Amino acid sequence: MAKATKKQALGRGLSALLKDPSNDIKSVDDKNADKVVGSIVELDLSSIEVNPFQPRTSFNEESLRELASSIRELGVIQPITVRKLNFNTYQLVSGERRFRASKLIGLETIPAYIRIANDQESLEMALVENIQRQDLDPIEIALSYQRLIEEIQVTQEELSDRVGKNRSTIANYLRLLKLDPIIQTGMRDGFISMGHGRALINVDDPTDQLDIYEKIVTNNLSVRDTEAIVRNYKADTGKAASPAKKSIPSFAKEGKTELSTLFDSKVDVKVTTSGKGQLVVPFKNKEDFQRILKLIKGEK
Template identity: 70%
Template sequence: MAKAVKKQALGRGLSALLNDPENDIKSASDKNADKVVGNIIELDLAYIEVNPFQPRSNFNDESLQELATSIRELGVIQPITVRKLGFNNYQLVSGERRFRASKLLQLKTIPAYIRIANDQESLEMALVENIQRQDLDPIEIALSYQRLIDEINLTQEKLSDRVGKKRSTIANYMRLLKLDPIIQTGMRDGFLSMGHGRALVNIENREDQIALYEKIIGQNLSVRETENAVKAFKESATEKPLKKKEKETPAFINDGAQELVERLSVKVAISTTGKSKGKITIPFHSEEEFKRIKKLITGA
């Protein structure tokens, strides 16, 4: 068993500054703020609340246990980031897995960077840092990009600069949000890869998406096989014959057909081959009916 590394005492003097209620630091312009903001301190876990802007929603228990084991042996190597809300009140910006694993170990403190930021800045920091540092699933990343665009009012070009990703990469993630929610859930649960999702998003109708999704799961299709299935589906949909436009029946035929029906007492079928051309079909079901119809037409 590896020998536990003694945790380095970080920011003890800084902790004293933060524990002084009379000189509480509330903004970056306050006295001694420059000694606290952006620095690392050993922060009491009880003072930290979870960030409601956290894009990650699923935390694997086994993975957290493994991280907890690592922290027990080596300590928290990378500090978390928090923002100061008030006296002894902090909100997590990034590092929720480290925060949760430390709580599993029932640790009292955790090394933390202190930031002072408003809600919008906190949201941006949380989304950007998590996109870059955490193994979010493709849908979580897509949702994070969407929130940065919608709530921080970033353009895709500015977002590209902010997160260090190509615009085409961002666009590919965001297109996944066009998938049916059932398929998005499948991706978040690991049943589909991003490659599968990128292929399926080329199908516009969501019912058709789900039909192909069920085929992928049922037949365990690879990404390449899925791409071929999507291609085959789109080709078959293109080849479906268009419905022929129904011809308008001239008024003289409609009027005349009703007169024939009333005169002959049978349902007469009339088909047209042009504006004034066509044929009349008069059905009969017995010799007697034929003779009756003949007599009505010829008079003999």
């Protein structure tokens, strides 16, 4: 108990040091930087801003309340990680659930590890730490891998070394991003698993993907059932050899033409065999999007 008290007191002492303008630490070479960087410091929640590079895009409210209840009883057991931006201003690198839950119960401070990093390093740290430690859904993980490859400019092989995952594992996640957006959303919402998604990737036609996806959800099909359906699909000689593009129903074809004229944009329509479907209305930029939105609302 004495050790814990001493550690907390040390954290408060470092907090005071960071709030002293004469000791503003901006780089690892500054005076007292060695005392702060890598240490656990009690930071004001109000001095921390959310990381725009955070790969997690949704937070389960019930899960947050459960975490908040645990923090109320036991405190924040695992410190968050932040990077220093300016004087007494920090940005989250990892630990947004703990940050949100702490704010939820009205805490004023939170234990944190402080790092000094540029935006690119912060992005890499946030993505890598979240991939390794957070319960992200498969699409969030895939998007994190994609962002690391594109924005940090690493190869799949280099990424494999950084995150400690096999290159084939990373490739399998990235392939999920080729699925129809509706199926990706279904995976994020837990209607299907990554196993279902990996099976559906082998179906080239987006309309057929949606058709099989609907069967999976409606009939609660297992991954093995899905793989069997896909095998039958691939074995179909009519589809195995360069399948012809499916024609859409006449009502959708007429509506597609009308909508394309109305929006002055090439509208795409997809319809499954059950009659369900989706509309895709492309836009060039923010102004074009607002123009289309006004047309939908009937505004002039």
